Amino acid sequence: MPEHSHAGRHAPGVSSCGAARPALDDIDRRLINELQGGFPLVARPYEAVARTLGVDEAELLARLRRLLDAGVLSRFGPMFQIERAGGAFCLAAMAVPDAYWERVLAQVNSHDEVAHNYRREHRLNMWFVLATETPAGIADCARRIEAATGVAVHLFPKEREYFVGMRLEAR
Amino acid sequence: MNASTSKLISAGPLLDETDRRLIRATQGGLPLVPQPYLAIAEQLGIGEAEVAARLAAMLENGLIRRIGAVPNHYALGYTANGMSVWDVDDEVVDAAGERIGALACVTHCYRRPRHRPHWPYNLFAMVHGGSREEVRRHVADILLLLMRDFTGRLRGHEVLFSTAILKKTGLRLRD
Numbered sequence: 001m002p003e004h005s006h007a008g009r010h011a012p013g014v015s016s017c018g019a020a021r022p023a024l025d026d027i028d029r030r031l032i033n034e035l036q037g038g039f040p041l042v043a044r045p046y047e048a049v050a051r052t053l054g055v056d057e058a059e060l061l062a063r064l065r066r067l068l069d070a071g072v073l074s075r076f077g078p079m080f081q082i083e084r085a086g087g088a089f090c091l092a093a094m095a096v097p098d099a100y101w102e103r104v105l106a107q108v109n110s111h112d113e114v115a116h117n118y119r120r121e122h123r124l125n126m127w128f129v130l131a132t133e134t135p136a137g138i139a140d141c142a143r144r145i146e147a148a149t150g151v152a153v154h155l156f157p158k159e160r161e162y163f164v165g166m167r168l169e170a171r
Numbered sequence: 172m173n174a175s176t177s178k179l180i181s182a183g184p185l186l187d188e189t190d191r192r193l194i195r196a197t198q199g200g201l202p203l204v205p206q207p208y209l210a211i212a213e214q215l216g217i218g219e220a221e222v223a224a225r226l227a228a229m230l231e232n233g234l235i236r237r238i239g240a241v242p243n244h245y246a247l248g249y250t251a252n253g254m255s256v257w258d259v260d261d262e263v264v265d266a267a268g269e270r271i272g273a274l275a276c277v278t279h280c281y282r283r284p285r286h287r288p289h290w291p292y293n294l295f296a297m298v299h300g301g302s303r304e305e306v307r308r309h310v311a312d313i314l315l316l317l318m319r320d321f322t323g324r325l326r327g328h329e330v331l332f333s334t335a336i337l338k339k340t341g342l343r344l345r346d
Contacts, residue, residue, distance in 0.1 A: 046207070081233060081234060084232060160268065163272050164273075
C-alpha cells in the first residue's frame with residue numbers, strides 16, 4: 001500500500017497547540033460528529049456514508065483527505081485497543097528537572113513504546129503512555145528509561161475504566 | 172518504578188499472523204479509495220470478505236473499539252485540557268467514577284493506583300474545553316458533585332494542565 005493512499009500519515013506535529021483553527025463547514029462538522037464510529041464493513045463504505053451526509057463518494061473522500069491533511073482528523077480508521085490482544089497500555093509519569101529536560105525528552109521519545117507524551121504543569125511534569133505487545137513489556141520499557149535517564153518512572157496502570165458517553169464534538 | 176503491572180494482564184484473544192498483518196495494514200488508517208477493504212485484501216493476499224469478517228470479529232471482541240474518524244482536539248477548538256485527579260475513598264471511588272464519567276466534559280475517566288506520599292490520587296478524569304477557564308469551570312462542577320453526593324469522601328484534588336504535546340504517534344504494532 002503506497003503511503004499516500006493511507007488516511008492518517010499526517011499525524012499532527014508536536015506543537016499543534018497554538019495552530020490556527022481550520023474553517024469547517026456544516027458537512028465537515030457532521031462528518032466529524034457522525035463518523036467517530038460505526039464506519040460500515042461493506043464493499044463501498046464511503047459511498048454508504050456519503051449518502052447519509054448528502055454528498056457523493058468522491059466528495060466524501062476529498063473531504064476526508066483535506067481534514068487529514070489539515071490535521072483536523074489525526075486518523076481515519078480502526079481504533080485498536082491492543083491490550084485486548086495480550087498487549088498493554090500504561091500511563092507513566094516522571095519528575096524531570098528542567099536542566100535535564102531536553103536530554104530526558106529525547107531519550108523517552110526515542111522508544112517506540114512511547115505512544116503519547118505530554119508536558120504538564122506539576123512536579124510530575126512528563127506524562128506519557130507506554131504501549132507494548134505484552135504486559136511484561138511495560139515494566140521492561142520503564143526500567144530501560146530509568147536506567148538511561150536516572151529519573152524514576154512512575155506507572156499508573158488502568159485499574160478500572162468508567163463509561164464515558166460523549167465524544168468530542170465539532171462546534 | 173513502584174506500581175504493579177499485574178493488573179494489565181488480560182486473557183484476550185491471541186492474534187494469528189493474518190490478524191497481525193491486518194492490524195499493521197490498518198493502524199495508520201484505512202485507504203481513502205472507494206473499496207478500502209478490497210485494497211487491504213489485495214495487499215495481504217486474502218479475500219475481501221475475510222478482511223471484513225476479521226475486522227467484524229475484532230469489533231465484537233473489543234480489539235477494535237470503533238472504526239471512524241479520530242479528531243484532533245486542538246483543531247476542533249478544544250485547546251485546553253486538564254487532567255483532573257482526585258483522592259476519593261476506595262469504598263466509593265467506583266460509584267464516583269461512574270458519575271464523573273457520565274459528565275459531558277469528561278472524555279476519559281479511570282481508576283489508577285496511588286503513589287503515596289507524593290501522589291495520593293486514585294481517580295483520573297480528563298477534562299477538555301476551549302480555554303483553561305472553561306476547564307476550571309468543569310472541574311468546579313465535578314468538585315460540587317463529589318462534595319454533594321460523596322460528602323466527606325474526597326480528600327483532595329488537583330488539575331494538571333498540559334503545556335505541550337511532546338509526542339503523538341498513536342499505537343503501532345511493529346513491523
